[in-house]
Amino acid sequence: MPVSPAYRPDPRFPELGPEFADPVEPARFPQTHLRFRNDRAAATVGLETLTDEEWRAHFGRFAPLPDNIDPPLAQRYHGHQFQVYNPELGDGRGFLFAQLREAGTDRLLDLGTKGSGQTPWSRQGDGRLTLKGGIREVLATAMLEALGVPTSRSFSLVETGEALMRTDEPSPTRASVLVRLSHSHIRFGTFQRHAFFERADRIGMLVDHVVANYYPHLEASNDRAAALLGEVVRRMARLVARWMAAGFVHGVLNTDNMSITGESFDYGPYRFLPRNDPNFVAAYFDQTGLYSFGRQAEAVFWNLQQLGGCLSLVTATEPIVAELQEFGAAYRRELIAAMLDRLGLEPRGEAVDAGFVQTAFRAIAAGSEPLRWEPFFFDWFCGDEARALAGARGEIYRQPAFAEFRELVAGYAPDRPERLADPYFARREPEELLYDEIEALWAPIAEADDWSAFAAKLAAIENARRAWDLPSQESFAGT
Template structure:
């Protein structure tokens, strides 16, 4: 029985299931002892016609996973392989999640996935319990919300339901509370989805997957004679854009394995993520990343390496030269995307390429010059709007820093750029001395009242402030 009645804005379109049993396994959601709603993203729900659900309906959909009407009739645990810290692992797959439904987004008509984390065991659980800690769910809500506010392509945390089980984890205090998260994302088709088919030398299935991805996510490429090469080019472009936004947001993903990158170029599946407290290319998010493979400054290298693995898979169905052409475009695409991202974060209009490159280089020099005294996010907050914010920056708490030579150079270059939509500076957010940040100490501080007193007030207040920042910056995700 469906968990709700259809509404005019709700448009189901369950396409992935048509790929068949070679791509996913039918699974059952866990039967949780309780379903206690802790978070629902009504703004995201409104984009897919689900914001009108009552709390009972919501819990039936996203706590018990009763099927949405005219959608998938059962959950699907997706199959994939992947390189984990560059070691190939053929034993992956959705081990504690599944694809629950697919819906069309209002306005854009994009196909979006509703998928889970912590929904129970699957054939790919590898002796794991298939569960998610409540703290892990809270961390994902925060990461996705803040990245969205900074204009970074990301999945959105859609729902968090506490499930009433005591979980034992070796790397955090146990037993700890459990939850099931639902995320809304453009796609969950990973680079590792292609890797699995290459591993089994399934040319037929690779062609089927390429056609599915092109027709579903890149329909403008449907008439291309060489669909695999065209798809590779599109994925390179999407990945370069996502990377550029990470690098201007000071975001460190932490686990940039090939199963954690999707073809549509969105961040998702937030584990040991961090935001930079200060400029530091060697900063790592995962305590187990002893070599710094996925450090902040090495993320461009990691993304390109993953793209190379995807291209290697596609040699099964197209000419290697065309794939190399796509890979060789990555550097230029990334540099162009980084310019766009930096100008967006500084809130200034485009100019000629040479001036833009000089400004981007000056901004990174200033961040480096600020050293321990300058936090990452306050720098962009102070200079948002460029020269239009100079007076605000020079009377703020970091004014002494901005007299240094690197900042004098930055200010000179910013003066040559017009502010983009300067009316944004009238937002109440810019009346404050400091911006919203999301460094790890604050994340822990937000979790403590939940763990100690079941007090969710500080978390909800933080999410409200992040949303205010999103509205103030108005960077968008398109």
């Protein structure tokens, strides 16, 4: 492989030692059909120059990248699943494949897999990923990035030529292997595993590793564990706020799905809201609504408490409690910022902005006609009332239910109003990613191996991302 000057391997996770991961061998797939490659993400780590054959070799057959992790490592972790502790978890169908430095930010990034074969933690599973599941994750990450959510990025999707049996979709079904690019795959559950075995020494090792590689500004702290928790609290507050502003429901907010760097990842039964509904759930098996749209902040805070409990093995309880108590205020600040970003408005001050955001949420849910979530932000971007009233939902916005919102939004200055000149905002309807559309995108692939609608959707989401120009992955680096 000809190495790009931007390719900077830096495998740090193996330094933790054998108690944190198991070496594994990738599955040998009968075929490697490249279905998606993210060249924009690849350029940030010096891999965009790979030919398609080289790409398939590294991300379909998992030939090691130069000077990187070899063999791959299946990470060990525990976790709470729907708040029930499970000590049998771990990377059951994935592994850490490589670690690299990001151009521009110097962040340490992971290339991790999903569907790459069985590991010691597969628990009788086949270690595979359905092609439909891979497609859903590619779509989710593209849409979330467009909407300014800190998220993993789908890096590669390769169809593997296997037929899988599943209970939740027609079988046999096609198989795939996904590679994602993330800031870190270290989970809350990574800490939980070593707390379960009462290994304070390993918790201390993890704290030092995470601080050195992801939060180096904390190295001089007198209490690294508490300082680390404080950073994670703030990042998770930001993540949940950005989910809420995007109208996104993750669906499975287990502690093993919580990243120590505050990025969203691992998209299974996710949904984007059709309309404002706090009780909306993404997973059919979430019978109690534990992870419903309106309870996501509560669920994440509960998970942070579990992380705090692990860190209490290496520091006093009082600073842990103090850091956890910051979550509520941090979440309120981040939700205000996220909503103003989505509406393209300059802040006016926390008290004024808080009232405005509450009014915006009420307005989305009000009116005599159902209002879809995403069109509200599209119509009112940069606070342009004339554009909103002239659009497809103008009659809704003229109703009394929107009177207070219209009055308040008039007091805001637009943030970078030149964005409205993008052709995207001349459309009648915004780009959305609702459940029925995902099903419609899958149908021609399943029936005729026709990928044109999928490719067109990704191109449309990319156009929306450029038009919105919301905070990017890079802008969250080091904050």
